[in-house]
Amino acid sequence: MILIEARKLTKEYVVGNFKNQVIKGIDLEVKEKEFISIVGPSGSGKTTLLYLLSGLEKYTTGEILLFNKEINLYNDKEMSLLRQKNIGFVFQFFNLIPNLNVFENVEISAVIAGIKDKSRIEEVLKMVGMEDSVHLYPNQISGGMQQRVAIARALVNNPDIIFADEPIGNLDYNNGIAIMEIFKKLNTEYNKTIILVTHNEDMKKYGTRYLRLIDGKITEDEKVIR
Ligand SMILES: Nc1ncnc2c1ncn2[C@@H]1O[C@H](COP(=O)(O)OP(=O)(O)OP(=O)(O)O)[C@@H](O)[C@H]1O
Numbered sequence: 595m596i597l598i599e600a601r602k603l604t605k606e607y608v609v610g611n612f613k614n615q616v617i618k619g620i621d622l623e624v625k626e627k628e629f630i631s632i633v634g635p636s637g638s639g640k641t642t643l644l645y646l647l648s649g650l651e652k653y654t655t656g657e658i659l660l661f662n663k664e665i666n667l668y669n670d671k672e673m674s675l676l677r678q679k680n681i682g683f684v685f686q687f688f689n690l691i692p693n694l695n696v697f698e699n700v701e702i703s704a705v706i707a708g709i710k711d712k713s714r715i716e717e718v719l720k721m722v723g724m725e726d727s728v729h730l731y732p733n734q735i736s737g738g739m740q741q742r743v744a745i746a747r748a749l750v751n752n753p754d755i756i757f758a759d760e761p762i763g764n765l766d767y768n769n770g771i772a773i774m775e776i777f778k779k780l781n782t783e784y785n786k787t788i789i790l791v792t793h794n795e796d797m798k799k800y801g802t803r804y805l806r807l808i809d810g811k812i813t814e815d816e817k818v819i820r
């Protein structure tokens with residue numbers, strides 16, 4: 595099943611008198627259970643593409659079908675429902691709430707998603723290997739552990755698609771590898787569709803497919819043998 599379909603997608607930012615086209619005609623299909631890595635140089639449009647595909651930003655021309663419906667046809671309420679129910683986001687900065695412990699940080703997302711069953715919180719913390727640290731606060735755990743919590747938070751609503759923008763950009767090598775292993779497990783064991791932006795070419799091997807973005811265009815679109 596195709597979850598996202600983009601056609602002739604462009605994005606233009608207007609800054610003062612300048613128009614800067616940063617996405618220059620992208621065609622893309624994302625199928626269920628794919629794990630797509632987006633690589634490419636700084637400024638090539640990786641984050642912009644991720645934001646367009648997830649509806650965080652509006653495209654300039656073209657079209658995007660998200661769950662078989664043109665993304666612009668979702669009204670604000672439907673879009674926020676989609677984010678509550680079907681989509682998870684993980685970012686470079688973990689954005690945990692400092693005065694809440696690990697459990698409570700995930701609980702907040704559960705409340706927002708309308709999930710009352712507390713066992714779901716324990717379940718997702720277990721999925722990322724944080725079940726023994728539920729009472730610790732963000733400043734008591736490492737960056738890698740904080741990112742695990744951020745991933746648990748993104749998983750609590752059992753999303754169909756996880757969008758991740760440089761999720762290991764702030765981590766040292768070993769913590770980065772551990773986080774990539776978690777994404778791989780989410781893909782292989784929990785059948786999550788993942789679209790992940792990374793600077794690091796070595797990380798392509800964790801996914802099923804990678805795209806190379808250069809100057810707003812896809813210059814490579816390759817399957818990965820895992
Ligand atoms: N809100 C914005 N307003 C104006 N220009 C923007 C905006 N966001 C991004 N851009 C421009 O769009 C281009 C692509 O930016 P984007 O953040 O998508 O690149 P990226 O590939 O994610 O880079 P990096 O690897 O450094 O994160 C850049 O030239 C950037 O300056």
Ligand SMILES: [Mg+2]
Nearest residue numbers: 640641642759
């Ligand atoms: Mg970026």
